[in-house]
Amino acid sequence: MAKTKELLKDTRNKIVDLHQAGKSESTLGKQLMRALKMKRGWVFKQDKDPNTPPRQQATKEWLLKKHFKVLEWPRQSPDLNPIENLSQGGSQQLSQTLAERVGWQSILLGSAVTNIWQDAEWARVTTAAAATFLCRAVIVSCPPHLATKIHYEPALPSQREFLTQNMPVGHMIKFIVTYQTAFWKDKGFSGEIVAGSSTECPFCVTFDATTPRGNAALVGFIAGQQASQWTTKEARERKHAVVSALVKYLGPEAASFIHYEDKDWAVEEFSGGCPTNVMAPGLLTYYQPSLRKPCGRIHWAGTETATQWCGYMSGAVQAGQRAAVEVLSELRPAVLTREELHTLRHSQSEETRAQQTPSSALKRLTTAVVVTAALTVAAALCLTHAERVMLKVTTFFSNAL
Numbered sequence: 529m530a531k532t533k534e535l536l537k538d539t540r541n542k543i544v545d546l547h548q549a550g551k552s553e554s555t556l557g558k559q560l561m562r563a564l565k566m567k568r569g570w571v572f573k574q575d576k577d578p579n580t581p582p583r584q585q586a587t588k589e590w591l592l593k594k595h596f597k598v599l600e601w602p603r604q605s606p607d608l609n610p611i612e613n614l615s616q617g618g619s620q621q622l623s624q625t626l627a628e629r630v631g632w633q634s635i636l637l638g639s640a641v642t643n644i645w646q647d648a649e650w651a652r653v654t655t656a657a658a659a660t661f662l663c664r665a666v667i668v669s670c671p672p673h674l675a676t677k678i679h680y681e682p683a684l685p686s687q688r689e690f691l692t693q694n695m696p697v698g699h700m701i702k703f704i705v706t707y708q709t710a711f712w713k714d715k716g717f718s719g720e721i722v723a724g725s726s727t728e729c730p731f732c733v734t735f736d737a738t739t740p741r742g743n744a745a746l747v748g749f750i751a752g753q754q755a756s757q758w759t760t761k762e763a764r765e766r767k768h769a770v771v772s773a774l775v776k777y778l779g780p781e782a783a784s785f786i787h788y789e790d791k792d793w794a795v796e797e798f799s800g801g802c803p804t805n806v807m808a809p810g811l812l813t814y815y816q817p818s819l820r821k822p823c824g825r826i827h828w829a830g831t832e833t834a835t836q837w838c839g840y841m842s843g844a845v846q847a848g849q850r851a852a853v854e855v856l857s858e859l860r861p862a863v864l865t866r867e868e869l870h871t872l873r874h875s876q877s878e879e880t881r882a883q884q885t886p887s888s889a890l891k892r893l894t895t896a897v898v899v900t901a902a903l904t905v906a907a908a909l910c911l912t913h914a915e916r917v918m919l920k921v922t923t924f925f926s927n928a929l
């Protein structure tokens with residue numbers, strides 16, 4: 529009892545500290561008080577950032593000393609994932625801006641590619657509406673599980689086929705619930721809920737999705753095993769379960785929402801799942817080189833082929849740029865800068881290195897071990913021999929003297 533009182537007193541002092549430090553940290557202070565009063569094992573999430581101000585570090589140390597759990601979280605700074613941090617207008621503006629630069633007249637929407645044929649000089653792309661396009665190079669940028677649905681003539685190398693057939697996509701149902709006000713903020717909540725798998729709560733995570741104009745919303749995901757259970761249910765059932773869980777975590781105000789909308793990405797023909805593809809065990813070790821390696825006139829892009837931010841929008845842009853440079857280096861190398869050519873050559877040499885299979889690496893290692901052992905034995909023999917020579921020399925001189 530005395531211990532709890534002492535902790536409460538300490539926490540009040542800390543809150544005064546935090547109030548003086550700034551508004552956001554005073555929210556943390558309020559949460560601390562609530563955690564203590566509710567006697568619940570709360571976990572505090574803190575951005576792990578090399579530029580973390582010393583005050584944040586001190587708060588973390590204080591939390592740990594008082595036996596609160598702290599979850600360190602890699603900070604997603606604009607430098608790391610710039611596209612995710614587009615502040616206004618949403619991520620669709622990325623596609624729209626690109627389309628404007630390319631020219632809408634050069635973009636064909638609603639035309640699924642069904643067939644890609646190629647020979648030594650040309651590639652021919654056929655769509656579901658039987659339109660055909662003859663070109664020098666093709667960049668396939670849809671995710672691997674959708675790329676396998678396209679028919680390739682001649683067939684792709686077996687290593688590429690095996691890779692894409694073993695890269696399943698995840699399953700997520702995304703929902704957005706809109707409100708008159710972001711009532712959770714007034715209560716000192718961030719709107720971020722991380723919930724374990726349970727029959728009471730369908731979602732695993734929610735975030736505050738209030739727009740820059742202040743339209744209050746919560747966004748969340750029903751994922752994995754729960755997605756496979758909730759996908760077969762009616763949308764109104766999901767709505768009821770989601771809102772009930774929000775009421776449980778955030779209070780009765782959560783029931784007075786304006787609108788609920790959800791999207792099951794697995795049932796979308798040209799998504800087939802969400803958010804990204806993963807590799808089956810062993811695939812990265814043995815088949816990874818086929819991920820980016822062009823197959824004749826076909827080049828591969830899409831976020832799954834990115835070396836950074838794989839599975840995110842920034843990864844998709846990086847992959848697109850890399851594939852474009854690949855094609856230009858073959859068709860119009862003159863337009864590339866020295867830096868682009870250098871980056872391309874560097875990544876190609878990295879790929880070649882990665883293509884050395886573990887068995888060839890093992891062979892090289894075995895050879896190195898054998899050679900080292902042989903050299904060691906030879907050196908030892910030489911030393912023994914030299915010792916004998918030295919002994920003879922010493923004996924000769926001592927006899928002579």
Ligand SMILES: Cc1cc2nc3c(=O)[nH]c(=O)nc-3n(C[C@H](O)[C@H](O)[C@H](O)COP(=O)(O)OP(=O)(O)OC[C@H]3O[C@@H](n4cnc5c(N)ncnc54)[C@H](O)[C@@H]3O)c2cc1C
Nearest residue numbers: 612640641670674702798802803830831839840841842844
């Ligand atoms: C619900 C959800 C939330 C996400 N949240 C975030 C986030 O917060 N931050 C983030 O960075 N990323 C997020 N992502 C991931 C992000 O959307 C992807 O990483 C990104 O869109 C990948 O881009 P891409 O160009 O590689 O592939 P896609 O965006 O999947 O584009 C592939 C395109 O190919 C088309 N296509 C498929 N098959 C064919 C065919 N046969 N012929 C012609 N066209 C075809 C599809 O219609 C699609 O337009 C999220 C994804 C989802 C689904």
